[in-house]
Amino acid sequence: MNTMVKPTQLISFEKGKELNKNYNEKRGALVTERSGLEDANAFWFSIEELERYIAYVKENAVEKGYMVDGIRIYLGVYPETEEKNAGYTTVFLTPTGTIIDEQGGRGGASLQGNALDITTIEPLNFGSMGNPPKLNYGG
Incomplete structure (x- = not known):
């Protein structure tokens, strides 16, 4: 257990x-x-979607030669051409980590907060916003 x-x-x-x-x-x-x-x-993401994304990241990172050490959350704003969400704030999640060298070790420094974005794996977006979009925590 x-x-x-x-x-x-x-x-x-x-x-x-x-x-x-x-x-x-x-x-x-x-x-x-x-x-x-x-x-x-x-913003809201289901536990299932987050777990699925983490599993996806871990599997793809190994295939691409990375050791994943975290997830970074970025703020963004949808472009005016985005039909439904034009101009609204969003967040997207991207994996972070280091390149695994040929001996299987870490190929670069990676300390909490200083990890490099793994840009060869797609970020996760499209969580849902509150309706209306603004929420008060706990209220």
Whole structure:
């Protein structure tokens, strides 16, 4: 039986509410003012989709000669030509890691946060936004 290991980077519910409130007041308000859109501030991916993406990344990374060490989350904005989401904020996930050298070792430094994007594996996008697009955490 596998024993679950509690993640080390958890925050409290209260801290999450504070961070979301700060974003809405300090960044979200500026985005809304500038773009004229009530923009997204939260995105949702199913556990199944995230697990499927992680499995896809791990398998493809080995085939392409990489050792995966994480997932980086980028912010983006859909182009004005995007019919449904034109001008809205999005997030996309991309794997990070290092090239495996010919001896099977790591071919470059990869420290937390400094890992290189693996650009030969497609990023994951198209999570769903709230409706309306803006949500308040815990509320």
